[in-house]
Each structure stands twice: as C-alpha cells, then as structure tokens.
Amino acid sequence: MNTVSVQNVSMRFGDFTAVNDVSFTVAKGEFVTLLGPSGCGKTTLLNMVSGFLQPSSGKIEIGGNDVTFVPPERRDTAMCFQSYALFPHLSVAENLQFGLKQKKMLPADRKRRLDDVAEKLDLVAQLDKLPNQLSGGQQQRVALGRALTMRPSVVLFDEPLSNLDAKLRESVRLEIRKIQADYNLAAIYVTHDQGEALAMSDRILIMRSGQIEQSGTPTDIYNFPKSSFVADFIGNANILDATIIKEESRNSWLVSTEIGEFLVKSDTAPVAKQLKICWRPENAQHGGAELNSIEARVTHRAFQGNYTDLFIEINGVAQRVQWREGRLEDLTNLSMHIRPEDFTFLEAIT
Amino acid sequence: MKQWLKIGLLLAPGLGLILIFIGSVVYIAIAQSFGYYNLSGESGFSLEHWSKMFDRLSYTRAIGYSLYIGVASAFLAVAFAYPLAIWLRRPFAGSLFISAVLKAPLLVHGLVAAFLYINIISYNGILNQLMQALGFWDGPRRLQNDNGAIGVLILQTWKNMPFALLLLAGAVQAIGDDLLDAAADLGAGPFDRFRRIIAPLAVSATQAALVIIFVGALADFSFQVIAGPVNKQSLSQLMVFFKGYGRWNDAAVIAVTLMGLGITGSGILALFSRFVMRGGRLS
Ligand SMILES: Nc1ncnc2c1ncn2[C@@H]1O[C@H](COP(=O)(O)OP(=O)(O)OP(=O)(O)O)[C@@H](O)[C@H]1O
Ligand SMILES: [Mg+2]
Numbered sequence: 001m002n003t004v005s006v007q008n009v010s011m012r013f014g015d016f017t018a019v020n021d022v023s024f025t026v027a028k029g030e031f032v033t034l035l036g037p038s039g040c041g042k043t044t045l046l047n048m049v050s051g052f053l054q055p056s057s058g059k060i061e062i063g064g065n066d067v068t069f070v071p072p073e074r075r076d077t078a079m080c081f082q083s084y085a086l087f088p089h090l091s092v093a094e095n096l097q098f099g100l101k102q103k104k105m106l107p108a109d110r111k112r113r114l115d116d117v118a119e120k121l122d123l124v125a126q127l128d129k130l131p132n133q134l135s136g137g138q139q140q141r142v143a144l145g146r147a148l149t150m151r152p153s154v155v156l157f158d159e160p161l162s163n164l165d166a167k168l169r170e171s172v173r174l175e176i177r178k179i180q181a182d183y184n185l186a187a188i189y190v191t192h193d194q195g196e197a198l199a200m201s202d203r204i205l206i207m208r209s210g211q212i213e214q215s216g217t218p219t220d221i222y223n224f225p226k227s228s229f230v231a232d233f234i235g236n237a238n239i240l241d242a243t244i245i246k247e248e249s250r251n252s253w254l255v256s257t258e259i260g261e262f263l264v265k266s267d268t269a270p271v272a273k274q275l276k277i278c279w280r281p282e283n284a285q286h287g288g289a290e291l292n293s294i295e296a297r298v299t300h301r302a303f304q305g306n307y308t309d310l311f312i313e314i315n316g317v318a319q320r321v322q323w324r325e326g327r328l329e330d331l332t333n334l335s336m337h338i339r340p341e342d343f344t345f346l347e348a349i350t
Numbered sequence: 351m352k353q354w355l356k357i358g359l360l361l362a363p364g365l366g367l368i369l370i371f372i373g374s375v376v377y378i379a380i381a382q383s384f385g386y387y388n389l390s391g392e393s394g395f396s397l398e399h400w401s402k403m404f405d406r407l408s409y410t411r412a413i414g415y416s417l418y419i420g421v422a423s424a425f426l427a428v429a430f431a432y433p434l435a436i437w438l439r440r441p442f443a444g445s446l447f448i449s450a451v452l453k454a455p456l457l458v459h460g461l462v463a464a465f466l467y468i469n470i471i472s473y474n475g476i477l478n479q480l481m482q483a484l485g486f487w488d489g490p491r492r493l494q495n496d497n498g499a500i501g502v503l504i505l506q507t508w509k510n511m512p513f514a515l516l517l518l519a520g521a522v523q524a525i526g527d528d529l530l531d532a533a534a535d536l537g538a539g540p541f542d543r544f545r546r547i548i549a550p551l552a553v554s555a556t557q558a559a560l561v562i563i564f565v566g567a568l569a570d571f572s573f574q575v576i577a578g579p580v581n582k583q584s585l586s587q588l589m590v591f592f593k594g595y596g597r598w599n600d601a602a603v604i605a606v607t608l609m610g611l612g613i614t615g616s617g618i619l620a621l622f623s624r625f626v627m628r629g630g631r632l633s
Contacts, residue, residue: 050531050535051534051535052535070541071534072531072534072537072602073535073536073537073539073542077535078535078536079535081528081531081532083526085530085531085532086531086532087533087546087547088533088551098533098536098538098546099535099536099537102536102538102542103537144538243478269632312565
C-alpha cells in the first residue's frame with residue numbers, strides 16, 4: 001500500500017512552471033530521495049506534499065485519502081525545513097515538543113519522546129538553549145528532531161544535512177535511516193548531494209527543470225543512466241557523441257566516436273542511430289587489449305588518496321579516468337581499454 | 351573619563367532640553383499639588399489639596415471613568431488592528447491601497463473626526479434618517495453624548511486603530527512564512543498559530559500599542575467634550591474645570607494623578623499583555 005501518491009502534479013508561478021506533471025509513489029517504510037540541481041523544483045514538490053502549496057493541477061494522496069485540498073495542520077506529514085524554521089522564542093526542548101503539545105500528548109509520553117530524540121541527535125546538552133544560541137549544525141539537528149518526534153506517516157526532509165561537517169553528516173545520516181526504519185515511516189528526502197542520495201535511498205528520483213528525469217534504485221541509476229544529464233549528475237561520466245555502425249551480435253553494437261571505434265555491450269538497444277554514450281572514469285582498465293583499446297596523453301593529474309584523477313586527451317578530446325596503479329609521477333602516455341559492458345547508451349542526439 | 355565627557359556633550363543639546371522642559375513641568379505640577387507656587391494665596395507645603403480632592407465624588411468618578419476609557423480604547427484598537435495586520439501580512443493585489451486607506455485616520459485631526467461623527471449621529475443626522483428610511487426605527491433617536499461613552503470609544507478606536515496597525519503590522523510582517531508553515535506542519539491551526547507563534551513574537555509591539563494608546567485615551571479631552579456623556583467627566587475635563595477657576599493647585603493634583611495613573615497603568619498593561627501573549631509566562 002502506498003503511503004504517498006503524487007499524481008500528475010504541476011505547479012505554476014505565473015508563467016513559470018516550477019513542477020511539471022510529476023507522478024510518483026512512496027510506500028510505507030520506503031526512503032525516496034529527490035535529487036536535482038538547485039532550482040529544479042524539489043522544495044516546491046515537498047511543499048505540495050506537506051500542504052503549504054496547492055498544486056496548480058494534479059492530485060496528492062496520503063494513506064489512500066485525497067489530501068490535495070487539506071491544509072498542512074491536518075495532514076499526517078512532518079517536514080524538516082531547509083531554512084530550519086525553528087521558533088526563536090522557544091527553547092530547544094519546547095521546539096522539539098511543539099507538535100506533541102499540539103497533539104495534546106501526555107507530559108510523561110512527551111518527555112519520553114523528547115529524551116529519545118535528544119539522545120539520538122546529540123542534543124541533550126542544548127535542551128534549555130534558545131535557537132539563536134546554537135551552532136548551525138545544532139539548529140539543523142533540532143529541525144530534524146522536531147519533525148522526527150512527530151512520527152508521522154510521511155516525513156519530509158529538505159536538505160537536512162547541508163550544514164553538518166562530514167563526520168557528523170555520516171552519523172546523522174545513519175540516525176535518520178534508523179529512526180525512519182524503526183517507525184516504518186515513508187520518507188521523501190531532498191538533497192543535491194549525490195553521495196548522500198546513493199548511500200541512503202531505497203529509490204532515487206532525479207529531477208530536472210520541474211520534471212522527473214529518471215527514477216530507480218541507486219545502483220540502477222548509477223549503472224544505467226538514461227541520459228547524459230543523469231550520468232553526469234550522479235558520479236562522473238565521460239560522455240561521447242556516437243554513431244551506431246552495426247549490430248555486431250545479440251546485445252553488441254559497433255559504434256564510432258571522436259576517440260575511436262568501440263564495441264558496446266548493452267541489454268537495452270540504442271534509442272537512435274546517433275546518440276550519446278558514456279563510460280565511468282573508474283572503469284578504465286590498465287593496458288591494451290584486443291577490444292576497445294585506447295592510447296591517451298595525460299594532461300593533468302590530481303591525487304585523491306586512494307586513487308588519482310587523470311585528465312587525458314585522446315585525439316584532442318578531453319576525458320578523465322581514475323587510476324589506482326602505483327607510480328604516476330612521470331606518466332605522460334597511458335595505454336588502457338574499456339570493457340564493452342562498461343559503456344552505456346544514453347539519449348539520442350537531436 | 352574623556353569618553354564620558356564626549357558622550358555627555360553630544361547628548362546635552364537634545365537630552366538637556368528634554369530634561370529641562372519636561373523636568374520643570376513635572377516638578378512644578380508636583381510642587382503645586384503640594385501647595386507650592388500657589389498663584390492665588392499662600393504658598394507652602396500642605397496636603398490639603400490632595401486630601402480634599404480625595405473626598406470629592408467628582409474626582410474619584412473621573413478616575414474610574416478615565417481608566418475605563420483608557421483601557422477600553424487600548425484593547426479595542428489593538429483587537430481591531432490584529433486581524434488586519436495578519437490579513438495584510440503578505441502583499442496581495444490591492445493590499446497597499448487597503449492599508450493606506452486604513453491609515454487615513456492618522457491624518458485627520460481628532461477634533462475634526464469628532465465633529466464629523468456627531469454630525470452623522472445627530473438627531474436629524476444621516477444615521478437616524480437612514481435607519482428610519484430602512485424601517486428599523488420608528489422615529490429619530492438620541493445617539494449623541496450617550497451615557498455608556500460608546501461615542502468616545504468609537505472615536506478613540508477609529509483614531510488609534512491605524513496607529514496600532516502600524517506597530518503590529520511591522521511586528522507581524524517580520525515573522526517569516528516558514529515559521530508559520532512549520533507550526534501548521536506540526537498541527538497548529540490558524541488560532542494556535544496566532545496563540546503560539548504570532549502573539550509571543552509580537553509582544554513588544556502589542557505592549558507599545560496598548561501603552562501609548564492607553565496613556566493618550568486616559569487623558570482624553572476633546573472627544574469627551576464633543577461626544578462624551580454629559581453626566582460624566584474625564585480627568586482632563588476636571589483639570590481644565592479647576593484651572594478655569596484659577597485653582598491651579600487642585601488642577602495640579604489632577605495632573606499628577608494623570609501622570610501616576612499613566613505610569614502605573616502602563617506598567618500593569620505591559621505586564622498583563624506579556625503574560626497573556628506568552629501563554630502565561632513572564633519570561
Ligand atoms: N513562490 C514562488 N514564486 C515564484 N517562483 C517560485 C516560487 N517558489 C519557487 N519558485 C521558483 O521555482 C523554482 C523551483 O524552486 P525550488 O525552491 O523548488 O527549487 P529547489 O529544487 O528546492 O532548489 P534548491 O536546491 O536551491 O533548494 C525556482 O526557479 C524558483 O525560483
Ligand atoms: Mg530547495
């Protein structure tokens with residue numbers, strides 16, 4: 001049973017369409033991430049699910065009920081705001097209990113939930129402070145806690161970790177997933193951090209200019225992007241213009257690109273004769289081979305710890321690879337190959 | 351030390367003037383109420399003016415009446431201004447025009463307003479004619495100078511509401527949409543959003559509006575003279591009455607009473623409004 005069902009929802013601000021005919025569902029206990037560049041309509045979409053905005057068209061259901069015209073205070077959702085939106089006149093403890101008081105929960109139960117969330121989000125020492133006495137990261141955790149104490153059937157997160165340092169981000173990330181799983185909440189999580197999306201999500205929806213460009217599990221999205229936008233947005237990708245020469249055998253195609261001819265193995269057929277293809281920098285294989293060999297010239301390198309980013313040129317076309325082999329200091333020429341299954345067909349060239 | 355001298359010198363022209371003028375007036379009023387500066391008799395310390403004044407029924411009645419006008423005007427003006435401030439919180443087509451019209455009373459002098467008002471409600475005025483024409487009333491009614499001082503309260507509210515609106519609108523507009531959205535998201539309906547978010551965050555503006563309107567209405571003279579009940583006197587009216595007979599010391603007693611009531615009343619109002627709007631807490 002789907003907890004959230006968004007059906008053909010659009011939002012127009014005057015002439016500008018911020019969200020354009022979007023449909024998706026979130027099941028109970030499922031963690032869905034909206035990922036997309038700034039301004040693509042992620043917050044607008046969340047605002048419609050929580051009820052702050054009424055869609056210009058379309059329908060939203062929560063728990064099987066049509067809530068399109070139900071005000072936010074009567075929807076079983078809780079939002080963690082991008083701007084925190086903490087109540088400045090209330091202490092952290094009062095902020096965290098705001099919704100519980102509104103529900104008229106008994107003080108003892110309220111206290112239990114407060115202690116629980118304060119413990120999990122490491123806010124115990126801050127409970128008596130006012131929001132303006134907290135650091136940015138602490139404020140963000142209060143915003144998070146205020147939504148999580150509600151244990152609503154749908155919890156919405158608008159970039160809740162953007163202000164935390166890398167270590168804290170990782171631990172809060174785990175806490176969020178744990179709380180969400182413990183209470184079996186349907187979660188919609190907005191981020192523009194692809195690593196976060198890949199690490200946390202059951203499913204990712206990639207948004208672009210108000211529309212869903214692709215949806216799928218993190219591995220699906222990463223391994224089988226459908227367009228150069230997705231390929232480039234999730235991870236790094238070398239994207240090439242390609243022309244299909246012929247179908248070599250079942251699921252294998254010979255293609256020609258600016259950097260040479262390659263054999264491409266793919267479960268899905270190319271969408272057009274002229275199309276974009278991509279390969280991931282970490283899939284460059286050491287040394288030449290019978291198939292898909294490349295001789296490249298190294299132009300720059302950037303040491304990343306466990307690997308080195310090499311910026312290379314092949315026939316004057318810039319590409320990048322991740323290289324894990326030892327000494328690279330005086331490497332100027334690179335001999336490598338790409339396995340046929342490491343290429344992915346993308347959208348047609350129009 | 352040098353710093354202090356500098357600050358002192360910079361403040362002297364403004365603050366000095368204020369202190370000299372206000373200070374001397376307050377000093378003379380207080381001194382006169384205790385028998386000094388008697389313009390028509392012997393000067394010297396005496397409690398006689400105070401003790402005699404307390405025995406006068408007209409004095410105690412005037413205190414009650416002026417307090418009633420002051421408190422009622424302050425609460426009415428704020429009560430009317432609040433919904434308007436919230437309604438006009440976010441701009442919409444025509445909202446600028448509406449708020450300009452609402453503030454028009456600030457530009458009309460109270461006396462003119464009072465004159466227009468009694469014109470409208472007079473025995474043969476528009477209101478009486480309208481009510482008869484509509485068949486609500488059989489004959490003209492006497493509305494002017496009503497005993498409940500409703501006329502005065504209408505005028506005070508009309509005159510002071512825009513001022514309260516000005517203060518409250520500023521405070522209410524400063525509250526971000528996201529705060530109200532967050533409250534709604536956590537289950538607070540419109541009234542709870544007002545009670546738990548808007549009211550506590552707009553306490554200072556509300557206090558300021560209540561206090562300033564209270565002090566003004568407490569000392570009301572012109573509305574009372576033109577539209578007030580004939581069988582009641584406000585403190586200002588009484589003060590002017592005594593002054594008219596050259597009884598400066600008695601007038602001074604009332605002046606000091608007005609100041610005292612203004613200060614203590616303001617304090618009580620401020621504390622009370624803070625207490626109520628913070629949901630029963632003073633901190
Ligand atoms: N009230 C509004 N009126 C007009 N345009 C709006 C309004 N709210 C949002 N927009 C526009 O809609 C688009 C999407 O905005 P939205 O806030 O949903 O982006 P976002 O994906 O959340 O971006 P970010 O990652 O920067 O938070 C933006 O171009 C924005 O300018
Ligand atoms: Mg946003």
